[in-house]
Amino acid sequence: MTISRDQVMDKVVALTKRRGFIYPSSEIYGGLSGFYDYGPYGVALKRAIRDLWWRHMVELRNDVVGLESTLMMPEAVWEASGHLQNFVDPLRQCLGECKKRWRADKVLGEKCPECGGTLDDARMFNLMFKTHVGPLEDRASEVYLRPETAQGMFVDFKNVISSTRVRVPFGIAQQGKAFRNEITPGNFVFRVREFELMEMEYFVRPHQDEEAFDYWRKERLRWYTDVLGVNRERLRMYDHPQESLSHYSKQTTDIEYEFPFGWGELEGIADRTDFDLAVHQEKSKQDLTYLDPETNERYLPWVIEPAVSVERIFITLLLDAYDEDVVNNEPRVLLRLHPNVAPVQVAVFPLSKKQELIDVAQMVIGSLRGQFRVEYDQTGGSIGKRYRRQDEIGTPFCVTVDFDTLTDQAVTIRRRDSTEQERVAIATLPGRLTELTR
Incomplete structure (x- = not known):
């Protein structure tokens, strides 16, 4: 049965609540914007996604190892990585009745989309959650909840190469929670404030990034179609123009899905060069170079990073699988999920x-x-x-x-x-x- 794409999101949201996939967090107290709880079937689907990613990114390969780093890291890490300065979105606040805050790059004109009030001038807003460690809330005790898992893999790079037998090229993979204080979370679980990332940093010799970048672009797209069963016609590659690249990126390709609200990023594959290892080496004053046993040369490896959130895959699978048809003259709703991911x-x-x-x-x-x-x-x-x-x-x-x-x-x-x-x-x-x- 053909279903209007405009209706699919509302139908999927209703189904997830009705059938125990997703619940609004703290619903009996009015909920908390940008946060969701996962019910029995949601937990099963998320676990299937995580397990399949880990199996194909780590267990079925001989060149990737795992890591689990902490959710909180000191300010020095984020200062070195550039997140304190660059991990920002432009913010505008309504001066009218509703007082809502909006991402400036998502608002057209000078009026509030909610109440029509005047918007103030744009200012930059850092997306990281800040808290304190220990009994005193002073400058020295400030830490940040991680907005990505990548930095844990970079700051532990030296520990991994000294304690294992990995050789460049190799990867470090990690799954875990991340937090971003989004100005306007939305589109259900597409953009939320607490989510689970699955990232892998693949280290290669300097200036040998092109082949690895091309490989991971193709390999990650193949995983969605062949392993998860996502409709290939609703996937595309988007190569970022230079002006839209992140501060650490030489080149980035997004695997995009055609969501009901338009094409949106499902997964990003970034060529980070040696940016992260170089800045952490400079700020920490620790030698993070790698001694190549084949050439006896010391260098900072370059990095290719495939990164995706479990929640993005989760909502993509549900939207892609949702269908309605008629059986024995009765309408039915079904999710045509691949057996690999079915709860x-x-x-x-x-x-x-x-x-x-x-x-x-x-x-x-x-x-x-x-x-x-x-x-x-x-x-x-x-x-x-x-x-x-x-x-x-x-x-x-x-x-x-x-x-x-x-x-x-x-x-x-x-x-x-x-x-x-x-x-x-x-x-x-x-x-x-x-x-x-x-």
Whole structure:
């Protein structure tokens, strides 16, 4: 069924609340703008995204290692990296009735988009959250919540090369929370103030960045289409012009997705040269050079960085998968999620609440648990209603235990997208589902 792209976002937002993907944070107290909690299915989807990223960026490679650095870092780190000076957005505040604040580059004219009041002159606003460590709130105790995970990998670069056997070219990967005090968070979880980043710094020899940059551009795009199942027609590459590059970047390509509100960044791949290692070496007075065992040369490696937030992938997958159609003359809502990312991969139902069916269904789900993300449902609703619930959360396969199962030791697999069914022996069920989820 063709759905207007203008309607998809509202429909997805409603579905995520209704089916336990996302809740507004602290909702019973009125909520907190730019912050969201993730329900049972949201947690499962986020974990699938994280695990797939880690598997393909670290576990399936022999040239990338992992790191987990702290959420808080001292001011000196952010002064060296340029974030204190450059991690800013232009801010304008309404002087009229609503007093709202707006990003100046997102507002047209001199009037407030909310109430029509006059806007004040633009000023720069730093996006980092500042707090204090220890009992005294003085200048010496100031620290910042990280707006990216990258700096942890740069300041630990020397520790990694001295404690492991990595050799350039190699990467350091990290997943973890980051915080940005966005002036105007919006478009649901597309732009929020607390989010989870997945970043990798890939270190190469100086001036040998072009080949690595091209490789990671192609590899990251392939991951979205081949592993996550994102529609290729809704993805594109956007090469930033020189005037829009970040202060650390020689060149940057965004993988963009066609969201209902327009094309937007899904992931960025940046060529950071040796900017970060150079500034940290200068400010810390520590030698961060790498001794190349092949050439016996010391140098600061250059860096290619693929970086993406879990939340951007999360909302992209839901928007890309949302669909509506008609089955047996009844409308249904479904998420056509790839089995790799579906919060529930296999749901198991006994046809009725008869104990003999429940016993077999429990045995069946026990044989699948640990191999697949599974859910069991023996509620009294009709089998059709239970199918619809699973369709809405994106479950690709439902397994039904019926009265024939008691005699033929077989179950029915029902496919989400086509609603086709096939009869499979219980003994061969795990193998058949493995084939179907590939």
